[in-house]
Amino acid sequence: MHWLNWLIVVVYLVWVVGDGLRRSRDTHNLDGYFLASRSLPWWAVGLSVMATQLSAVTMIGTTGQGATDGMRFVQFYFGLPLAMVILGVTLVPFLHRAKVYTAYEYLERRFDARTRSLTAFLFLVSRGMSCGTIIAAPAVVFSAIFGWPLGWSVALMGIPTVIYTVLGGVQAVTWADVKQMVLIVVAVLAIFVVLVARIPVPTGDALAIAGAAGRMRVFDFSLNLTDTYTVWSGIVGGTFLMLSYFGTDQSQVQRYLTARSVDEARSSLLMSAYWKIPLQALILLVGVLVFVFYQFQTPPLLYNPAHERRARAAQPAEFQALESRYATALADRQVAARAFAAARQAGDGAESPAAAALRERESAVTAVRGEALQLAERVTGEPSRDVNYIIPRFVLDQLPLGLAGLFVAGVMAAAMSSIAAELNSLATSTVIDFYRRWVRPEGEDAHFLNVSKLATAAWGVFACIVATYAVSLGSLIEVVNRFGSFFYGSILGVFLLAMIPQARALGAFVGLIAGMSAVAAVNFGAPSVSFLWHNVIGAVTVVVVGVLLGVVVPARRPAA
Template structure:
């Protein structure tokens, strides 16, 4: 358990309480649904851009993205390559239509085009996937504070959830937007300060260019992958194709994002806000990944733990496998000393032989980290013994072969081992890497600031999500299905009540969440399961006027089932599920409509 200095406590508490207090005070007293849900259409373009970015940049972004870069390098940035393309399409197609129809939610349009049941189905699909994601965005920062303070993670989920609920219930969309400006300011300042400090912690005779060379020698600077390998999650093609469809779905049909730009003063402000996000988002993600890579470089000159989860290490050291783990730590320390010496040499002279040697040592270190996870898993779960023995033998064979020249073959073998073990291993520590580095290496005050960065990101994302969940529940389901139309005062109260309810549901989901392979991947996987289907429904509504309501409704139900089955049996990398779901629902709806020619169209 880490103990925060009083300076860090002051920085953390003042930052968070200022944001919550300002948002609550500034936006109190909304009297109409228009004010509460659309913020009175008073938001300027740069505020929209920051709000859209803040909604997507949850605590998971800073925990998991840096951990992803530490483990696998910069390649994850390819995931965002489709975002600028999606922003242009949304500005040209989605926003003009939403603005013309003066909708409160994206799904109102679907009733105009199709019927009530189609609107309700897509609204429910949104509630399921975004409700799950809201719980995860609370759970991620709760992990941080459980590490920092040693508090019960359930209590922390409740505390973080209540903080978000206070200002979101009070001020609605405007409160979310106002607070997100302050949150993004804190995030930018904190991450810039973190990179500056990390570079100053690296030895003085190692320049920034040298640091990039050292990271590149271990494969961490491989940004672009043009391969057509469907087994590879992150390539230029998955980003441009699968990523474009995911971003179209997320920014064009997900109410947590649509609600951000529907609050704009005009259609031009909405479009400029999204284009601003499209220009800034990819560089921002590149920068966050670069911070993770620089932490990797830092650990080339400073000893790193085998596993970044201290409690897991304590468990294995208290078990019968303590001696094996200690032996592994000794082997890892020997590898570290070799890596440090080679890294210092590489900083003085660019040498391909040194780079190959560093690659081999990095591969050995990966094997050691994987073996440490097996030992921890075995100490926690005795039923894991047979799996451990089998995989450990393969790892030893890999390690003993590291003097050969078949680098690529060994790399593929190691990746295969990772994939084979992923379903059995519950000790993944990538999401703990950045917070562990912060707590153990950064100066007083900056620790508090970076904790505030991560918590601010969590609050901004969660607030947008429960705000959108409440809006959809209130307008698309509750208000639309009432037999008698209620007045503004009633609907504002109902929306506030649904905001509170969804905040509580998110807290409950967070209490039952657990670490996946990687939290940022988990959120994107959840989105990819639903987004393609929903996007296909919207594209049918926009462009294929001959397709009618019943064909779309039936196709959407069947498609969702097929996509879930495809994800469960791992038919393809999850990003491709967006394209798969979109094409499937459109093709099936067209086919059903051709078969049933008698249904009359409903047009907007």
């Protein structure tokens, strides 16, 4: 990468880290370190809430998802506005007024200590794995840029971020998130403009080409539990997922607990309700335009450069033959794309012979790439899905000088902010819900802060280990949500039980175990069921079991 790109990366990261640490104050006590003394403005909290989601996973995984699968992923977020409204009138005011450090403290007040601990434990496992996926996203970039082993790339991002998180409290994390959001939006818009300028057909024709290839389909009204991206899975399953993520996940709850008032906490969440779907659609559209761009330019046969090198070295004759067939298929596809654009200009519709020819040529290209991916898998012994390498390769090979540095800085800043936020919430729950609750109930704040820093480092190591495996699981944006959906529904069910008067401690604890068991049974016994429905299954199971036990088993009478 050119030295100017590196200069942009270094200057931005120094500014983010330096300004974040400068803004750290009141971190000598737990309230300041974990909650910024509940003093942050709503707009900063709102941007931090969005930034925690719009991590490097979004910059890499979502754009890659758009390039390979199109716009339908946006349906995943259709339940978000409804979830934010519900949370704004239920959990947000309640938890903010309860003056808790974690959402799980309330569960002990409502039920008992074992329900609190089990729920917090499930959060720690799910968020720890998700944090590993977030680290994996920038590791993909560095692996693609330098050809380094993935483990070294993970360490490059993970170790500095752990150090930064240990030194700074939640206030430093929040202000870094604000800068991250600005940079992400600027980087995405810049790439969008470059793509529109470099695609050699009008934008309308470019979108029509994407549509003919099935990339512009947004709405799918089919009621199919095996399809992840439909209107119904987004509205129903997505609402349950978003309710759990924003209402019960400590990484999000901790964000709005730092707000100055209940009204400001509500406003911070509504910012996501207004802007998340349009921003996500823009990011997906960038991926779609990358797909269209490669209709007229030669894309790599394998986007993962490490797999490309190993496959070429191990099977040179077979790889060369695939490259030859790939070049022919690409040339045919380019002719078909130009013919489709010309036919559209002449007034032909989406079902014209030119559109059918384009789809046929696209299928031929996909078939050759599929053979290449199988070859890479045989040679490397690793899963060969390379969706997470599409955008890094495009950025490095095609973006003008300076914009590549802007993108890499955006990925690194996004990763550092999101990882820092995740690690901070993991340390908070570890110390408050376990160490202070079960190991040392009394102590000076200085002692608990030292334990928090050790917990941060430990979770950082765990996340780095997970990161080395997450890349091979497919689209990172899907991986992080699959991890979360395995746990989130059951956790949400416990909080829903807390608002039902008939619910008792036994019902909450047994219901939580039943919910996790039901999700595990569906996940491993019926893997074709979309992960979004796991949230519904877990929440409903917990509530049903908890309410039934609350009715059947009488409440304990207080001792005389």
